[in-house]
Amino acid sequence: MRVILFLAGLLASGPLFAQSAAHERMKTLQADPASLQAAIAAGKKASFFCANCHGEGGVAKTSDVPNLAGQHPAYLLEQIRKFGAGERKDQFMQGLIKVLNDEERAQIALYYASVTVPPSKADSSQIAHGKMMFDKLCARCHGPNARGNELYPRLAGQQQPYLKKSITHYRDGTGVRNNQLMAIATSPLKNEDIVALSHYLTQLP
Numbered sequence: 001m002r003v004i005l006f007l008a009g010l011l012a013s014g015p016l017f018a019q020s021a022a023h024e025r026m027k028t029l030q031a032d033p034a035s036l037q038a039a040i041a042a043g044k045k046a047s048f049f050c051a052n053c054h055g056e057g058g059v060a061k062t063s064d065v066p067n068l069a070g071q072h073p074a075y076l077l078e079q080i081r082k083f084g085a086g087e088r089k090d091q092f093m094q095g096l097i098k099v100l101n102d103e104e105r106a107q108i109a110l111y112y113a114s115v116t117v118p119p120s121k122a123d124s125s126q127i128a129h130g131k132m133m134f135d136k137l138c139a140r141c142h143g144p145n146a147r148g149n150e151l152y153p154r155l156a157g158q159q160q161p162y163l164k165k166s167i168t169h170y171r172d173g174t175g176v177r178n179n180q181l182m183a184i185a186t187s188p189l190k191n192e193d194i195v196a197l198s199h200y201l202t203q204l205p
């Protein structure tokens with residue numbers, strides 16, 4: 001039993017983003033400035049269809065669709081992998097992602113990561129409580145300004161309804177989004193905390 005718990009702990013705390021073939025390809029492209037520029041240009045073309053929902057340059061057209069602009073490419077690739085493997089649920093994304101090969105996945109992730117995401121408007125009465133909760137429960141992974149890093153997604157400037165929906169999915173353990181670290185981090189949150197957090201995060205630059 002102890003061994004099983006230990007192994008489960010290792011899995012949960014091990015490499016957060018599986019080193020997929022697309023991930024390896026992305027690192028190769030990043031290593032050379034000319035290849036990176038070419039990949040970003042190719043990613044812009046390859047993502048023309050994604051713009052229908054995620055917007056031009058990855059700034060979403062409707063607020064329950066996430067912005068992809070400014071997001072860390074390793075996180076984007078990991079979510080693409082999760083949709084493809086059925087570990088993250090969204091009927092449309094699960095089907096769509098299967099048509100992308102590893103090269104296109106790496107190019108699209110690098111393209112979106114290269115675009116700046118603008119902050120959105122928020123309900124200012126929510127911000128103080130949201131900041132207090134964020135600093136206490138979230139900043140140690142997502143960073144003091146919610147800008148994330150190679151291991152954790154950027155949250156700053158993300159769409160407010162999407163943030164609210166996603167945080168609730170992790171907390172409620174519905175199986176739509178699965179991540180043990182996030183399940184633990186969100187377990188103490190009340191609905192009003194989630195609202196406050198989402199307003200605080202959406203207006204961060």
Ligand code: HEC
Binds near residue numbers: 051090
């Ligand atoms: C019909 C609308 C639609 C289209 C077209 C679309 N997406 Fe999505 N995408 C969504 C929605 C909705 C979500 C959020 C699902 C959820 O609530 O978890 C999403 C989520 C994502 C995420 C996860 C982002 C995050 O912050 O976790 C990635 C990555 C993504 N899409 C990539 C793409 C790519 C690449 C394309 C083009 C090949 C694409 N999407 C096309 C609707 C769309």
Ligand code: HEC
Binds near residue numbers: 137151154163178
């Ligand atoms: C121990 C580290 C850790 C802590 C603490 C943490 N997170 Fe996360 N968070 C993650 C990881 C890892 C992911 C990616 C999970 C996945 O693949 O679904 C994530 C994903 C997210 C996402 C999804 C982003 C997107 O684009 O869809 C949101 C929203 C989020 N976290 C909000 C929070 C909030 C709010 C808190 C504080 C209450 C918090 N996180 C605390 C590690 C953490």
